[in-house]
Amino acid sequence: MSITKPKIVVIGGGAGGLELATQLGHKLGKKKQAEILLIDKNRTHIWKPLLHEVATGSIDPDLDGVVYSAHAAKHHYNFQLGTFCNIDQSNKTITLAPHLDELGHTILPKRTVRYDHLVIAIGSVSNDFNTPGIKDHCYFLDSNQQAERFQHSLLDSFTRLHQDDNQQQSLNIAIVGGGATGVELSAELYHVSELLKLYGLTNMSSKRLHIHLIEAGPRILPALPERIAVSAKRELLKLGVNVREQTQVKEATEQGFITKDEEHIDADIMVWAAGVKAPDFIKDLGVFDLTRSNQIKVNEFLQSTVDESIFVLGDCCAFTQEDGKLVPPRAQSAHQMALCVEKNLIATLKQQPLCGFKYSDHGSLVNLSRYSTVGNLMGNLTSNTFFIEGKIARFMYISLYRMHQRAIHGSAKTFALWISEKVLRVVRPKMKLH
Numbered sequence: 001m002s003i004t005k006p007k008i009v010v011i012g013g014g015a016g017g018l019e020l021a022t023q024l025g026h027k028l029g030k031k032k033q034a035e036i037l038l039i040d041k042n043r044t045h046i047w048k049p050l051l052h053e054v055a056t057g058s059i060d061p062d063l064d065g066v067v068y069s070a071h072a073a074k075h076h077y078n079f080q081l082g083t084f085c086n087i088d089q090s091n092k093t094i095t096l097a098p099h100l101d102e103l104g105h106t107i108l109p110k111r112t113v114r115y116d117h118l119v120i121a122i123g124s125v126s127n128d129f130n131t132p133g134i135k136d137h138c139y140f141l142d143s144n145q146q147a148e149r150f151q152h153s154l155l156d157s158f159t160r161l162h163q164d165d166n167q168q169q170s171l172n173i174a175i176v177g178g179g180a181t182g183v184e185l186s187a188e189l190y191h192v193s194e195l196l197k198l199y200g201l202t203n204m205s206s207k208r209l210h211i212h213l214i215e216a217g218p219r220i221l222p223a224l225p226e227r228i229a230v231s232a233k234r235e236l237l238k239l240g241v242n243v244r245e246q247t248q249v250k251e252a253t254e255q256g257f258i259t260k261d262e263e264h265i266d267a268d269i270m271v272w273a274a275g276v277k278a279p280d281f282i283k284d285l286g287v288f289d290l291t292r293s294n295q296i297k298v299n300e301f302l303q304s305t306v307d308e309s310i311f312v313l314g315d316c317c318a319f320t321q322e323d324g325k326l327v328p329p330r331a332q333s334a335h336q337m338a339l340c341v342e343k344n345l346i347a348t349l350k351q352q353p354l355c356g357f358k359y360s361d362h363g364s365l366v367n368l369s370r371y372s373t374v375g376n377l378m379g380n381l382t383s384n385t386f387f388i389e390g391k392i393a394r395f396m397y398i399s400l401y402r403m404h405q406r407a408i409h410g411s412a413k414t415f416a417l418w419i420s421e422k423v424l425r426v427v428r429p430k431m432k433l434h
Contacts (some may be wrong), residue, residue, distance in 0.1 A: 178215030
């Protein structure tokens with residue numbers, strides 16, 4: 001008589017979800033102790049902190065992305081393409097919406113997936129706070145598709161500017177949100193505008209690029225220590241970025257943004273990167289206890305407060321720390337949560353006690369393209385914070401991505417990927433030109 005293996009379903013293949021599925025595949029799937037299924041609405045994974053580089057063409061997602069189905073075959077879990085749209089707790093099933101192609105034709109029908117243990121790791125999206133005109137006129141950088149859409153528009157704008165006989169013409173880009181995404185995107189845009197000279201667009205330069213970085217609060221990088229914000233602002237001003245702090249946007253039009261003080265900020269391209277929330281459909285489910293940002297409230301073990309068979313991790317997880325603050329939506333948070341959920345799922349299957357989650361802030365780094373990197377590191381042995389910038393900070397920033405690669409590929413393949421990247425730099429352009 002065969003015994004049915006427990007089925008663990010992970011929804012969302014972001015930083016935390018993919019790391020979790022990989023490790024569960026190695027520890028449970030390989031040994032046939034459980035069936036591991038990863039579900040994502042995309043076929044490929046890009047580390048979210050790199051989306052601003054996808055948006056500028058600094059990296060090519062076709063070369064730097066991870067194909068879920070191929071990765072699953074090597075790491076002992078299964079992958080299914082689909083968009084989570086409903087849940088039936090009593091029958092322990094989730095519903096996946098019909099998957100359509102670009103012409104609206106059905107590729108996959110509406111489906112139901114059974115689970116014994118469910119992990120929700122659907123990440124976050126930009127929060128436009130219902131500001132009029134934002135959805136109609138702004139680009140968002142929540143996904144690979146959105147980043148590539150921005151990159152195509154940017155390249156078209158650079159090409160038009162290069163072929164314009166009027167050398168006084170410039171490209172105005174306005175970015176709302178002075179967090180890490182807005183700051184890093186601003187610097188990366190100046191970097192790629194100079195690279196264009198290498199590929200025939202000799203009339204284009206950073207002097208013809210005007211960037212407005214708009215932040216509603218008193219300073220950029222509000223979630224990070226003030227010293228990092230001051231250093232980052234100094235570098236941005238050197239590049240020529242117009243940093244607008246304490247400037248609240250009340251509307252977006254085809255011509256640009258309108259501030260609360262009725263000032264018009266003209267822009268050819270507009271980006272909204274101000275605040276995040278969990279996707280709205282989570283609220284529409286009417287199942288979970290949520291925060292105002294649609295994050296799912298969890299207990300000390302990262303189980304949802306309404307159902308212990310459902311774990312939550314990453315940006316969509318609302319875990320309250322001892323000081324009353326929620327764990328911030330960062331890649332390091334998702335990584336730490338994935339490790340905790342992994343341990344607790346294995347403990348659940350073995351009927352052992354679960355371990356509580358404790359977030360450790362290892363510091364923050366902001367990468368200003370090739371110009372500078374600034375940040376702080378938390379001391380492991382003391383409570384001291386170490387401010388770093390320049391080459392050391394840049395090395396630490398790159399190391400974060402290598403750590404993510406190591407978690408999903410292993411040490412040997414991560415080293416091989418690093419070598420292949422070095423080789424490819426010799427033969428491929430420094431930016432995506434299509």
